[in-house]
Amino acid sequence: MTDGRVVLDAREVRKRYGQAAALDGVSLEVRAGECVALVGESGSGKTTLLRCFNRMTEIDGGTVRVDGDDVAAIDPVELRRRVGYVPQEGGLLPHWTVLRNAALVPWLRGDAQAERRAAEALAWVGLPAERFGGRWPRELSGGQRQRVAIARALAASPSIVLLDEPFGALDAITRAELQTAFDALRRRLETTAVFVTHDLHEAALLADRIAVLRSGRIEQVAPPAELLAAPATEYVRDLLSRARMVAA
Template sequence: MNSTLPASGPAISLQNVSRHYGSIKAVDNISLEIEAGSFVALVGLSGSGKSTLLKMINRLVDPAAGQLLIDNSNIEDTDPHILRRQIGYVFQNIGLFPHMTIARNIAIGLELAGANSGKDDRVAELLDLVTLPPEMATRMPHQLSGGQQQRVGVARALATRPGLMLMDEPFGALDPVTRDSLAGQYKTLHETLGLTSVIVTHDMAEALYLADRILVMESGQIKADATPAQLLSGDVGEEAEALVAIPRAQAAHLIALGKGS
């Protein structure tokens, strides 16, 4: 398995994947394919299984049944630590190492992969990519705002040039203005770098704005698999309609902002 997108076939394939916690069906016999270059959002109420499904992709959680392939390779054939170095992962609490400089936080994945040559240049490139000034490299995490820290989190996830990015509520802890700004910037990165992105979000407006495909989950199952336009049309089932009803206006606002940028 490598960190580039596959020449053919889906980037991710789930085949009858399940994960239960006692009597709770967190993920219940899901089969789906995610094409390379797509931006997929997993949405649903708390406990619907979306975060468990995301974590199974990089083996933070292993399936109890079924199999999961990335780039046509079964992930169980790859050491979990090696697999995770090949997949970018961004989460809500950011998880920067407080005792390390921003440069070291960004470069930690490169160091673990033994890719120390050109490390400083890569850090400088990534800071520019996430619109942070070069002087940020020598600062400590506590000296940055929440939005700046999340930009560092994105830079760290991109350091090893993964083709696949997983994002678990990445902007959920930020204020609305910062959240909208970072979401727009990440969407540009996704398109510019040709990434495959999978995001878990509780914010339906964010999903409608960012993703080209939205999976609505309930009780460990996918209840709707649709484009933003299909969801906004209101013809995708009761579960999806309940989630879409409130944020339609907000999503339209975000989409208008994106077209104007």
């Protein structure tokens, strides 16, 4: 449920890597409680745009705001403690237990209840701390590691979470289970989410709106049904066709 308040705002954002334009004047607004999927082919700028919101990518031009604050004026470490982040394949610390991994952000924020918050987050994703908290990441399945990564991102109760292909490395059954769990959890917590995916079916399943990127530009931003019914460009139409997606 979105209240209409813009909490993530990219305006005319530009980013180059050498001669290549990763982002070429991209603008995108995300409202509170909304889930937005960033889709497109490899090299389209999806991950670069996602990482602009937590300053893991420093932009060359334009502005990025989080909760109305220009991220250029926020200490990047503090910003990353405010905004939950799930990198590709989880990024768990292998020498830390599951509970300690999940407690990372509240611990960094000096929260005396860090372990309690971590245990609560692990319960949210179906990994009770009394059973899984003492395990090492190497003792978990791929799906379980990704659940821990999501719990870590949510343990400090951020209002915003960014996810970079959070389900991409999983088998089909595990992926479907985790998609369903994430969707239910996000809605229950009323968390604003932006996630990167190559999979248009996944985007249509989980997102309130889909932003299609191509060569550093946004081709279309629309709810899934609108995207299917009225693709704005030939590229979007071709992308939908290749994904074998047609309007109902």
